Amino acid sequence: MKKYTPHPIDTSCVVLPEALLSLTEVIAENVHDVWAVGRIKEGWTYGPVKDVDKKQTPQLVPYADLPEEEKAYDRNTAFETLKLITKLGFTIEKK
Numbered sequence: 001m002k003k004y005t006p007h008p009i010d011t012s013c014v015v016l017p018e019a020l021l022s023l024t025e026v027i028a029e030n031v032h033d034v035w036a037v038g039r040i041k042e043g044w045t046y047g048p049v050k051d052v053d054k055k056q057t058p059q060l061v062p063y064a065d066l067p068e069e070e071k072a073y074d075r076n077t078a079f080e081t082l083k084l085i086t087k088l089g090f091t092i093e094k095k
Contacts, residue, residue: 011083020082020092027078028071029063036060 039060047056059070066074085092 009084009087011080011087014083014087016082024075024078028074031074031077032063
């Protein structure tokens with residue numbers, strides 16, 4: 001198997017306007033909910049510790065109940081997605 005070397009698009013120079021920054025938390029919560037729906041469809045349930053064999057995970061809780069480090073992961077996904085959209089020349093406008 002060939003070694004995988006990720007090459008994400010550099011978004012370090014992108015500064016998001018305040019209006020888009022406020023979307024980060026909403027998108028992060030939705031990212032978690034989409035992930036949770038997928039896990040539930042695969043037969044996963046809540047468990048106090050992650051157990052792949054039993055398909056249990058402590059992250060199958062509402063976003064508000066996640067530990068801060070888990071929320072930070074989802075926020076980063078949202079933040080980097082917004083920055084990438086901007087870097088690629090797209091705009092997001094509220095109707």
